[in-house]
Amino acid sequence: MTRADRIxxxxxxxxxxxxxxxxxxxxxxxxxxxxxxxxxxxxxETLQPNRRLHIAGPLGxxxxxxxxxxxxxxxxxCKSQVCVHSGWLSSTGxxxxxxxxxxxxxxxxxxxxxxxxxx
Amino acid sequence: MTAYFIRTAALLLxxxxxxxxxxxxxxFHDQFFAFGTLVDVSLYGVEPRLxxxxxxxxxxxxxxxxxxxHAWQPGPLATLNGRLANLEPATIEASLLPLLKExxxxxxxxxxxxxxxxxxxxxxxxxxxxxxxxxxxPDRAAIRELVAQAxxxxxxxxxxxxxTSDNPSVAYDLGGFAxxxxxxxxxxxxxxxxxxxxxxxxxxxxxxxxxxGERPWRIGIRHPRETGIIASLEIxxxxxxxxxxxxxxxxxxEGRRYHHIIDPRTGYPADNTASVTVIHSDAATADAxxxxxxxxxxxxxxxxxxxxxxRYVMLIDTHGTIHMNPAMxxxxxxxxxxxxxxxxxxxxx
Numbered sequence: 233m234t235r236a237d238r239i240x241x242x243x244x245x246x247x248x249x250x251x252x253x254x255x256x257x258x259x260x261x262x263x264x265x266x267x268x269x270x271x272x273x274x275x276x277e278t279l280q281p282n283r284r285l286h287i288a289g290p291l292g293x294x295x296x297x298x299x300x301x302x303x304x305x306x307x308x309x310c311k312s313q314v315c316v317h318s319g320w321l322s323s324t325g326x327x328x329x330x331x332x333x334x335x336x337x338x339x340x341x342x343x344x345x346x347x348x349x350x351x
Numbered sequence: 352m353t354a355y356f357i358r359t360a361a362l363l364l365x366x367x368x369x370x371x372x373x374x375x376x377x378x379f380h381d382q383f384f385a386f387g388t389l390v391d392v393s394l395y396g397v398e399p400r401l402x403x404x405x406x407x408x409x410x411x412x413x414x415x416x417x418x419x420x421h422a423w424q425p426g427p428l429a430t431l432n433g434r435l436a437n438l439e440p441a442t443i444e445a446s447l448l449p450l451l452k453e454x455x456x457x458x459x460x461x462x463x464x465x466x467x468x469x470x471x472x473x474x475x476x477x478x479x480x481x482x483x484x485x486x487x488x489p490d491r492a493a494i495r496e497l498v499a500q501a502x503x504x505x506x507x508x509x510x511x512x513x514x515t516s517d518n519p520s521v522a523y524d525l526g527g528f529a530x531x532x533x534x535x536x537x538x539x540x541x542x543x544x545x546x547x548x549x550x551x552x553x554x555x556x557x558x559x560x561x562x563x564g565e566r567p568w569r570i571g572i573r574h575p576r577e578t579g580i581i582a583s584l585e586i587x588x589x590x591x592x593x594x595x596x597x598x599x600x601x602x603x604x605e606g607r608r609y610h611h612i613i614d615p616r617t618g619y620p621a622d623n624t625a626s627v628t629v630i631h632s633d634a635a636t637a638d639a640x641x642x643x644x645x646x647x648x649x650x651x652x653x654x655x656x657x658x659x660x661x662r663y664v665m666l667i668d669t670h671g672t673i674h675m676n677p678a679m680x681x682x683x684x685x686x687x688x689x690x691x692x693x694x695x696x697x698x699x700x
Binding site: 347348 | 391
């Protein structure tokens with residue numbers, strides 16, 4: 233075995249466990265929120281780090297907060313404010329929409345157990 | 352030996368890295384807004400261009416149906432309601448005819464607990480638009496008056512494409528039914544395109560055909576009082592799962608919740624049920640049945656399900672007791688940590 237072979241074997245042996253765990257067991261950074269605005273493709277945002285996002289809709293701007301692995305509508309230019317009063321989303325499959333402003337939040341996981349949530 | 356090890360490790364590395372990419376590519380997702388909610392279409396194993404073009408057709412279908420079937424925005428159904436209010440005969444627009452006939456049939460089966468002609472009551476509560484009413488209750492006398500007028504599908508006659516009514520308070524509002532009907536149409540559209548494995552999910556109510564590759568589709572059912580999932584089930588073949596809940600559309604006055612599922616007998620939101628989940632083959636029937644069973648409540652859900660030909664029901668009452676029939680119990684898997692207080696009924700035939 234040459235020196236190059238040994239380096240290659242070492243590299244593979246070190247990489248395999250990482251890939252196995254990463255793809256089959258997931259990790260915290262794989263949790264994400266899908267933000268859909270109107271007809272645009274959904275935007276995927278990880279739930280770390282804490283931040284606020286400003287998303288434009290037909291009525292104006294909705295503010296989405298991501299904090300400690302959760303997400304919520306902070307404000308939205310709709311009349312009823314149902315989206316804001318819905319509070320935090322924290323579980324995979326959780327869903328909130330501001331229908332008047334056509335923005336929805338869906339919590340998902342890279343290895344989600346469900347194909348759809350019934351509610 | 353060394354070469355063999357390197358080749359094996361390299362192969363494993365390729366499989367580990369490549370497996371996830373294939374998994375991501377198996378399901379095509381598309382989302383759009385229609386019927387005042389988010390519609391999510393998941394297609395398994397479909398070539399992206401076919402998936403995209405089929406989803407656009409489904410979106411157009413939904414938009415057309417929403418425009419034609421809206422009870423309060425200008426359109427065929429609003430025009431029809433205007434004529435019925437004056438006790439004048441009306442010609443039913445072609446796309447509405449099968450919808451109204453089916454709504455009437457299901458209403459009769461439910462003994463009026465699913466009532467598609469209480470549009471005036473729905474409007475009085477303010478649940479007819481996309482925006483929810485804020486902070487005001489309807490006038491009690493107005494509710495009493497509408498309940499006394501007792502609009503029912505028995506007041507309605509459809510001959511060919513002409514509809515007549517002998518009760519001026521009859522006003523169609525298909526909110527408890529149209530979404531299911533539209534989902535059925537979307538499934539037809541998918542099949543026309545040769546797509547056999549899909550879920551059409553409109554605001555949490557869904558119909559699934561085929562399965563997810565080698566396994567069934569996995570569906571989570573939302574907990575009516577907490578965030579997250581209360582139970583799950585696996586479905587394949589052709590199955591609709593519909594849930595009606597008091598958490599979907601509501602407003603609060605002085606700390607009390609008033610939700611959108613109105614009991615036609617009282618004129619007020621049905622107050623003994625938190626959620627009802629129904630499994631059935633077609634989505635339209637599941638949609639109407641979920642509404643009827645919600646109104647029926649813990650005391651009458653079993654007889655109502657029997658009358659409507661529903662074989663799988665889970666009803667969670669406002670005290671948290673889970674009522675279900677044995678066949679439903681055999682399909683439902685409660686989440687770990689859920690303390691399910693189950694009241695098992697007699698079998699549904």
